[in-house]
Amino acid sequence: MSNWLPSLNALRAFEVTARKKSYRKAAEELGVTTAAVKQLVEKLENLLGEKLFLGRGQNLKITSVGEVGLEELSISFKQIERTVNRMKSYKNKNRLVITCEPSFASAWLVPRLNKFKTLNPSIEVLIDSSPKVVSLSDGSIDLAIRFGVNDYSSRLNVERLYDESLAPYCSPSLIHGSKKISKFSEIENYPLLRWDTSQFNWSNNTKRWMDWENWIKFAKLDTTLNLNYGPKFTEYNLALQCAIAGQGFILGSTPVLSDLIKKGLLIDPFNLSIKTDLGYDLVYEKKAFIKPEIEKFISWIVSEKKNN
Incomplete structure (x- = not known):
């Protein structure tokens, strides 16, 4: 049996073209010209004695022989990429x-x-x-x-x-002196800082728990409060700095914020840390x-x- 194998460049050109279903898009990914991709694919077809694609332009379709090669080659090139990255890592x-x-x-x-x-x-x-x-x-x-x-x-x-536990935290300066707060219902007199969790498309649980109205329901508190919403932040750390600066309450992690709590930068005036199913x-x-x-x-x- 012959040990002959086509060039990696030809195999790569075919794999990307089949995956993108376009010579032009394959050329963009590989950083070469469209003509170069077509030439490499044609060389592979000539060596195999089989057509790998039918049609042209937007109507490019992979043949049954091409389908067989695409699945195995995609796995192989991913493995090569992983191996090279591990070599770099070493x-x-x-x-x-x-x-x-x-x-x-x-x-x-x-x-x-x-x-x-x-x-x-x-x-x-x-x-x-x-x-x-x-x-x-x-x-x-x-x-x-x-x-x-x-x-x-x-x-x-x-x-x-x-395990995650969430509580409403604020700076001591927010509720200092005459502004002292004694019960949770009074939180409606203060801005509630929010974190935009729309980026967590992989975790509905995170979105659910980090919402003020949901947290109040989980804590079995008064859900009829007229909440006063403050700014919303795409980065949680900005919301946290805003809370430390005395600009409102934030839903915060009891274990993660432990150092800030020990230093007196944040307090939970209600002692209302609620255990979640997050971690x-x-x-x-x-x-x-x-x-x-x-x-x-x-x-x-x-x-x-x-x-x-």
Whole structure:
């Protein structure tokens, strides 16, 4: 049996064209001319002795032979991409890349990160602060700290860091002196700061819990209050800074804001922390322990959580 194989360039040109159903769009993705893509696909067809596409332009259709190749080649090129990323990751083996939910990153992780650096001075830590669920499969991200995700792939290890509890927090200055508040119904006299959770299209639970009216229902409080809504923020950290500045109440995480609470920057005047079905999870690939840096960070953050 011959070990002959067509060129990777020809196979890649076919795979992208089949996926995009267009020579022009394939050329844009590959960064070459449309003519070059067509030429590579034609070479592959000549070598195989089979047509891979019928029609032209917007009417390009893949043949049955092409369909067979598309599925396998798409999987193969994704595997090649993952392998190359893992090779790059190994090259930077003293580098640890962590994708982290923004409020957890700024209020909990970053203030403690110097402790990890002191214990592990040779490890460079890069924090990607994003509310999006970033894939760990290509090896470019080592660890994730995710919020509000309930459905995880079986290839991932998941460790719960904190169960989420939410309470209305404000700066002591907001209710100081004559403005002192004694019961929850008086909250209607203060601005309620809001977080725009429309970006969480993967987590309806997060949207549900971070809504003031829903939280009041969950807390079994008076739902007829005339709520006074303040600004809405696309970034939770901006809403948090607004609350610290004494500009209103914010729904905040009791475990994540613990340092700010201990420092007296935020208070829960009603003692109304409500446990939710959300949580903060440490997530990593089951094969991630090939990097000792990952193992060290996991050990450190679990220990830090216990101390907290």
